[in-house]
Amino acid sequence: MPSSTTRNRVILEGLFKTILEWRKNVPKDGHVNIRSLKDVEHVVQFDFENLDNAESNLALVPPVLFKPMDLADLEKHPVDPELAREFLDIDQDDSNRDFPIGPIHHVRQISTLIEDRTTREARSQQNLYSVEAPESTFWLEAILAYNYSNNGWWTTECLVEPCSDNGKVYPHLAFHLLDNKEAWEDAILYSELCAIVEAMKGRANQRLVDSxxxxxxxxECDGRGKEAHPYLFDNEEHFPVLIVSCVLPQHARLFMACMSQRKLVIRQSKLYSFEWKDEAPVDLFARVYLSKPLVPRI
Structure with missing residues (x-):
């Protein structure tokens, strides 16, 4: 009988194949109806604001496998004003700029605002580091940027993972997604679904290469010969991912996803406004993005 890891790997491969088949027929608004996907459970309006208790997170079904950074710890690492990048409120006059502000700028500046708040010192305290090639073999399995046929692009930034702990390697991933579509409450964009499945599929197929x-x-050879190496996560069921999704008009939301009982379970927050910097929930998004990994109970 195949292991749960193998079964979930097959399920993720099947989901990704289906999603790629949808790509040419995604509506202009970018949203997809996933009710036909029997291997997916979609939970909307999930409360990301009360995940500070690790035991409570693990007691949920399926467990939440991330523990946000404590606010008191985040506040120890303020943003250096000299390094903070420009952020324009949604109604701010930009007529004096050399270049007009386009839709993608409104999306990208949400990501940079959160990235600036998650300082290098804060990431270090949480034992998180960037996932980069060739150090990480993850990128041999995943391409976290796709188009909507002739209907725009989505991409990702700021991919991080936990540092190994006494030889234990964690499967958790967190990243920002940028899409110049306007998101609807309680609905999911093609980019969000695709990024979740692609990241989890990539993690499930990631290879262990010590050298x-x-x-x-x-x-250098685009992964040719990778099959000679064993899987990095050969005894993992969940493959948890965390996404900060930055969308139009100047909003963001949070996703956590994992495999559980042969299903992909997606938890989605409400939409949060980043239209005005002083009112934006930057610390909430920074704390969630900087989450430490939790290990499910046996």
Missing amino acids: ESAREELD
Whole structure:
């Protein structure tokens, strides 16, 4: 009988194949109806504001496998004003700028605002580091940027993972998604669904390559020969991911997803406004993005 890891790997591969088949027929608004996907459970209006108790998170079904950074700890690492990037309120006059502000700028500046708040010192305290090639073999399995046929692009930024702990490697991933579509409450964009499945599929298929030179060689030849290496996560069921989704008009929301009981369970927050910097929930998004990994109970 195949293991739960193998079964979930097959389910994720099947979901990704279906999603790619949808790509040419995504409506202009970017949203997709996922009720036909029997392997997906979609939970909307999930409360991301009360996840500070690790035991309570693990007691949920399925468990929430992320513990946000404590606010008191985040406040120890303020943003250096000299390094903070520009942020324009939604109604701010930009007529004096050399270049007009386009829709993608309103999306990207949400990501940079949150990235600036998650300082290098804060990431270090949470033992998180960037997922980069060729150091990480994840990128041999995943392409976290796609188009909507002739209907725009989505991309990702700021991919981080936990540092290994006494030889234990965690499957958790967190990243920002940028899409110049206007999101609807309680609905999911094609980009959001695709990024979740692609990231989890990539993690499930990621290879263990100890040699630095071997990783560099695989990176240079686009992964040819990777099958000779074992899976990095050969005994993992959940493959948890956390996404900060930045969308139009100047909003963002949070996603957590994992495999559970042969289903992909997606938890989605409400939409939050980032139209005015002083009112934007920057600390909430920073704390969630900087979450530490939780290990499910046996």
